[in-house]
Amino acid sequence: MNEFCKNLPKIELHAHLNGSLSSQTLKKLGCFDESIEEYHRLNKVMERSSRTLDECFLLFKVAHNATRTKEAVYTATKDVIEEFFNDNAIYLELRTTPRSEECMTMEEYVETVVKAIQDNKLNIIVKLLLSIDRRYQLPASDNVMNLIIKMKNKYPDIIKGVDLSGNPNVGIFNSELFKKAKESGLSLSLHCGEVKNDKEVEEMLFLNPDRIGHATCIHPKYEGSEELWNLYCQKLIPAECCLTSNVVCGTSKSYANHHILEWIKNDLPFTISTDDKGVFNTTLSTEYELLQRHFDLNDSDLWKINYNSIDYSFAESSEKDKLRDIMLEWKTKYMK
Ligand SMILES: [Zn+2]
Incomplete structure (x- = not known):
């Protein structure tokens, strides 16, 4: 492990709670032995070759199965926070889809x-984004959005935004629903362009979300189009770049051919995230x-990406100031 990358204070803006569960946590949640076995089996398969998106979603299901009780959800959240803290993240935005289980309502889950x-109690600021699954249709999606707004009003310091996620090959993007979220004061981060869907990407960009996830199929070289790319360049919405996730899922052909190159070349706003550190076995x-390895960036570039990510975060402005102070102090101490 590159010591600089490990020690650098980092900002994580795109981490799904269930996909972030480490195998240690899944083991700890022990009552789901069968799921864990399946998890390891699938993980082994993942090591050998790249998986399709659908296969990755099967893995997420295993992690979901491990968190069917309030106790398990609590442990899972606590562990994920601790693991990001141990990886020197100073700010973490977790996201999760509110869900109900036999012994837990959607509200209890949140x-x-x-x-x-x-x-x-760790020295890491943690915020929560609540997700709407693409599979949800009206009126279910509207009910979930109402719950999200209600919970945000109850915990305005913690619940900061709404995310649209789930299998990009299914479901639809209902912009009216997200307009409502925006009007209620929630920030928006939308999984955008994971697969080619020009019309949807355009609709999403027109909504002016605060951030977009992946942003894979926007540039014409990566199955997007000139029109979409021009629109994106006008909007300059920060993109959440998840390298391993994209390569493992096959939405990017390789690290070297990852679309983030266009962001780096053109000095466009982006942040680096894990997406699902458990499922993709990353940090x-x-x-x-x-x-750093694939795009020839120096230490100072990596520091700057994190420093800029503070701006893109949904933290309070006083918290952003605090995060900037930490990063500047670290720079003075450890970087020449
Ligand atoms: Zn994601």
Whole structure:
């Protein structure tokens, strides 16, 4: 491991709670032995060759199965926060889809995640984004959005935004729903252009979300189009770049051919994220190491990406100031 990438104070803006569960946490949640076996089997398959998106979604299902009780959700959240902290993340935005289980309502699920965040005593600021799954249709999607808005009003310091996620090959993007979220004061981060869908990408960009996830199929070289790329360049919406996730899922052919190259070349806003560090067996430090290795960036570039990411975060402005101070102090101490 590159010591600089490990020690650098880092900002994580795109981490799904369930996909971030490490195998240690899954083991700890022990009552799901069958799922864990499946998890390891699939993980082994993943090491050998790249997987399709659908196969990755099967893996996410295994992690979901491990968190069917409030106790498990609490432990999972606590562990993920601790693991990011141990990887020297100083700010973490977790995201998760509110869901109900046999012994837990959707609201209780959110309450449990919030409680674990509130109980965090580590030196890492943690915020929560609640996700709408692409599979949800009206009126279910509207009900979930109403719950998200209600929970945001109850925990305005923790719940900061809404995310649209799920299998990009299914479901639709309902812009009206996200307009409503925006009007209620929630920030927006949309998984955007993971697969080619020019019309949807255009609609998303026109909504002016605060950030977009992946941004894979926008540039004409990466299955997007000139029109979309021009629109993106006008909007300059920060992109959440998840290298390992994209390569493992096959939405990017290789690290060297990753679309983030266009962002680097054109000095466009982006942040580096893990997406699902458990499913993809990665860490935020590893993602920075990959970025440095494949795109010839120096230590100062990596520091700047994190420093800029503070601006793109949904933290309060006083928290952003604090994060900037930490990064500047670290730079003075450890960088020539
Ligand atoms: Zn994601």
